Amino acid sequence: MASGIENKVKNAKLVLLGDVGTGKSSIVLRFVKGQFVEFQESTIGAAFFSQTLAVNDETVKFEIWDTAGQERYHSLAPMYYRGAAAAIIVYDVTNAATFTRAKKWVQELQAQGTINTVMALAGNKSDLVEARQVTAEEAQAYAQENGLFFMETSAKTAINVNDVFYEIAKRFLQAQAQQQQNTNGMILTDRAANRTTSSSSCCS
């Protein structure tokens, strides 16, 4: 049994993208170490972490790239998201500008990403109720339109942080299974996949 599980560890490259100070590093720190610090040192370049997560009888091992948020570092970003199986795009619910930036990241990934990239939109700092600028409804609607899944998180209180990674792991495994079936000759009618394919072909 144990060796059976061992065999099913799947590696997934995951990248966190989003504006400066939205809490990308804090989300990772919460997920990987269960910690939170009020003043997380700015990320220069990118940071790397790994963490495993069990989903049913399978195990996903995330290789997490936590990127620098500032626009100037954009030129380094493709290196980190290229080939990523999953992406978490983070914005700060108390800062509308970061939501706009998040949408840009979604567009960029859609234009360049592979079909199998699982994308999550995370509205972080949900504990700061009074300063909220972006409603959950607005973000949810945007996420639905664009085939992402959405959660509001708080790295500070730990709300939904593990859940985001768990959901990604689940979807990642599903996508892998589908791909497996696909290569075995089954025809897929995955709407999200179709859309991505068609949009990328019209853009190129």
Place this chain on the structure above:
Amino acid sequence: MFYRLASDAEMEKRRADEFEPGPASPLKPVDRFGFVKQDQNNSLEAKSKPTNEVEREERRIRKWRKMIGVGGSDWKHYVRRKPHVVRRRIRKGIPDCLRGLVWQLISGSRGLLLMNPGVYEQLVIYETSASELDIIRDISRTFPSHVFFQQRHGPGQRSLYNVLKAYSVYDRDVGYVQGMGFLAGLLLLYMSEEDAFWLLVALLKGAVHAPMEGLYQVGLPLVQQYLFQFEQLVKEHLPKLGQHFSEEMINPSIYASQWFITVYSYSFPFPLALRIWDVFLYEGVKIVFQVGLALLTVCQNNLLKLAFEKLIHALRNFPEEALDPEKLLPLAFSIKVTKRLEELKQEYEKQHGISLPQLTSSRFSLAAPSVSFLESANANLIKDSVVEYCCVAFAPTVEEVDVVGPLDHGASVRHSFVGGSVVCDSLVDVPVEQISPNVLKSHILLRSGESCLRQIDWLDDFQDSSCDLEDDLGVTLGPYRICMTWRFLVLWNPLSVMVANNIDANLGDKIFFFSFCFRLQG
């Protein structure tokens, strides 16, 4: 005096709970550099020094004081007479109590400061920067574990803000980029904010060594170049490891970009960072490569055993013993890289189509502006035949640039140099017919303060030498000078201000400046 935060209001607008309510508890134990200790059993720091070591340290300080002289008066002389002694002593580490002063002397920032009284104040108080909010967001995230920077709105955070803001105004092309905060923060632990600002300028604009502003410019061009050079050096010096890295798909951008972007001031032990900075400021960026190679050398046997994920982890968390400056630095000095670095730089430029403009005359080669330019420009622009730099600025319309002739070779090369200039920024919106020497003067005064205005007098003398300039450069300044009766003036001050004086009114509706920097190889 100018501690007023230009954006106090914005600070207030931010949620109060985003900031730590008060200063760090004074009871928290800190190390000798002021960082809050993570754990109590800090082996290296805890021991008090034996007496003979204290004595040795005192002897060193006395030697250094003698070398520096009162307020740095003997320094230049000493460096000129005994550069190797200076280098040797710097490599052994500058005494901590003199570090701030020596850093300013060896980086060339002291000279910039003295030549620009009042400029920093101007930049901090009277200018606004598009980057203010970005800077504020990062302030409490820069050295958050250092007591000086922990207190919200405390002197540490305020001076860090001021320096970064001043720089973002000083060079609007670069503005503020994450990572600069660590440079500025490190400097602020050793000098006043004005001194720290000019040291940042000296580094990024290239007062003594090649300018490093490319680390932070759009596209991070210099980071890319350094990473390319480093990757090649790893392959050449550590072929086995280079091979292993390729197999594991590890390239330096994964582990080394912050080494270059922050010159080891980020996530490296502070005592090591300081020792690296001693050498870095005196000898230039090659020490960053050398230390990187030394680190990989020390850890090679371990790294060779690791696969991708563990490898990345190891490259970001070097063992404590590998980071001991007394062992790491001698190894670093023993690795010879200077010649290869230059070759690799040229290779990189060739690959990426960065062509250095060739002037018609082979007497000239393009070089970055530096303090030697600055000094020679100020003293005697053309006459000194050893090494000279010269900048030319003028203002045709964009269309006209194409017909400039020999000069257009350089037009695209260092315009960033001008982009950062103060006068040009403010002049672009001024209708050409309104530009007169007086307008120019008032702009300079407005933007750069009195110190620059004084230099205008020096410029007046220079007007007559524009012909000499043509002759000496071996280029024709051409129709511009003749048709438009322009007099090309070169105003060099450390703000890289270039001014065309006495401009004829019949130009296009905008003024553009282009600059060149030639080095005369006499």
